[in-house]
Amino acid sequence: xxxxxxxxxxxxxxxxxxxxxxxxxxxxxxxxxxxxxxxxxxxxxxxxxxxxxxxxxxxxxxxxxxxxxxxxxxxxxxxxxxxxxxxxxxxxxxxxxxxxxxxxxxxxxxxxxxxxxxxxxxxxxxxxxxxxxxxxxxxxxxxxxxxxxxxxxxxxxxxxxxxxxxxxxxxxxxxxxxxxxxxxxxxxxxxxxxxx
Amino acid sequence: xxxxxxxxxxxxxxxxxxxxxxxxxxxxxxxxxxxxxxxxxxxxxxxxxxxxxxxxxxxxxxxxxxxxxxxxxxxxxxxxxxxxxxxxxxxxxxxxxxxxxxxxxxxxxxxxxxxxxxxxxxxxxxxxxxxxxxxxxxxxxxxxxxxxxxxxxxxxxxxxxxx
Numbered sequence: 001x002x003x004x005x006x007x008x009x010x011x012x013x014x015x016x017x018x019x020x021x022x023x024x025x026x027x028x029x030x031x032x033x034x035x036x037x038x039x040x041x042x043x044x045x046x047x048x049x050x051x052x053x054x055x056x057x058x059x060x061x062x063x064x065x066x067x068x069x070x071x072x073x074x075x076x077x078x079x080x081x082x083x084x085x086x087x088x089x090x091x092x093x094x095x096x097x098x099x100x101x102x103x104x105x106x107x108x109x110x111x112x113x114x115x116x117x118x119x120x121x122x123x124x125x126x127x128x129x130x131x132x133x134x135x136x137x138x139x140x141x142x143x144x145x146x147x148x149x150x151x152x153x154x155x156x157x158x159x160x161x162x163x164x165x166x167x168x169x170x171x172x173x174x175x176x177x178x179x180x181x182x183x184x185x186x187x188x189x190x191x192x193x194x195x196x
Numbered sequence: 197x198x199x200x201x202x203x204x205x206x207x208x209x210x211x212x213x214x215x216x217x218x219x220x221x222x223x224x225x226x227x228x229x230x231x232x233x234x235x236x237x238x239x240x241x242x243x244x245x246x247x248x249x250x251x252x253x254x255x256x257x258x259x260x261x262x263x264x265x266x267x268x269x270x271x272x273x274x275x276x277x278x279x280x281x282x283x284x285x286x287x288x289x290x291x292x293x294x295x296x297x298x299x300x301x302x303x304x305x306x307x308x309x310x311x312x313x314x315x316x317x318x319x320x321x322x323x324x325x326x327x328x329x330x331x332x333x334x335x336x337x338x339x340x341x342x343x344x345x346x347x348x349x350x351x352x353x354x355x356x357x358x359x
Contacts, residue, residue, distance in 0.1 A: 025316060160345065
């Protein structure tokens with residue numbers, strides 16, 4: 001069972017990356033553009049791991065240890081988002097400026113920008129965690145992660161890029177599924193009810 | 197929470213408010229008697245534009261056709277000798293690369309066609325860019341999206357407003 005869970009996680013992470021790495025589009029892209037795209041794909045893979053780590057759903061990584069890893073992978077996610085946006089900006093500045101100013105013609109752009117700000121906010125909030133009340137912090141973190149998951153998945157699915165259609169859909173469905181499972185395991189809805 | 201039931205008064209108020217807002221802000225477009233409306237510039241149309249692309253027989257090694265038609269606003273008369281500039285992310289270069297840009301002139305029937313390398317998806321969509329940017333008419337930038345990345349042609353319609 002242990003091995004099966006880890007094998008499943010490995011497939012979920014490696015398969016979409018492998019498909020993207022063999023995309024014919026890569027041959028017509030500069031190294032910076034390719035790196036920017038892969039930063040996005042890797043970011044989606046990190047988002048898939050985050051709920052599993054937080055909920056202690058991975059064999060050998062109970063929640064107290066998983067959450068240590070979750071902090072580092074969360075920091076990595078912030079760095080990947082920065083690399084994604086900067087790499088795209090270097091490749092085509094006006095397209096990224098349009099996206100950031102929410103005047104892009106592509107429907108996926110505002111979802112990516114929303115996700116970016118939610119990831120940055122989650123990062124800042126995590127740094128301030130010790131200064132916040134635990135319940136308030138958890139509540140905000142759950143709200144932000146819900147926004148991140150929904151907007152990132154929408155962003156990814158609307159893009160015609162290097163990711164394969166089937167593996168992209170599969171990973172996005174998996175991201176939503178593990179998020180809902182973690183929310184359920186951690187009984188986050190209790191946070192949202194007003195305290196008696 | 198108390199449930200709010202939509203009354204006729206609510207509906208009338210909403211309608212009155214909508215009329216006031218559209219009337220006051222000029223969001224309504226007057227009906228045009230004489231037919232063909234000018235083409236508005238598309239969002240992102242001017243991205244990575246390099247003014248003054250040379251008129252060429254073909255961009256790069258070709259294999260893909262950018263086609264289109266240019267007419268005058270109002271009466272819809274086809275416009276001849278209009279310079280249209282074209283660029284895209286193709287199998288031979290990024291949008292910003294000079295070799296990805298070229299221009300052509302319309303024929304007597306207002307149509308143009310320019311052979312160029314195959315457009316490939318970039319920044320999330322397989323799309324091309326076209327510009328009309330000369331003195332006689334108002335500048336227009338278009339950014340049409342291909343229905344499928346495997347299409348080997350893309351069409352654009354310009355209706356130009358005299359400057």
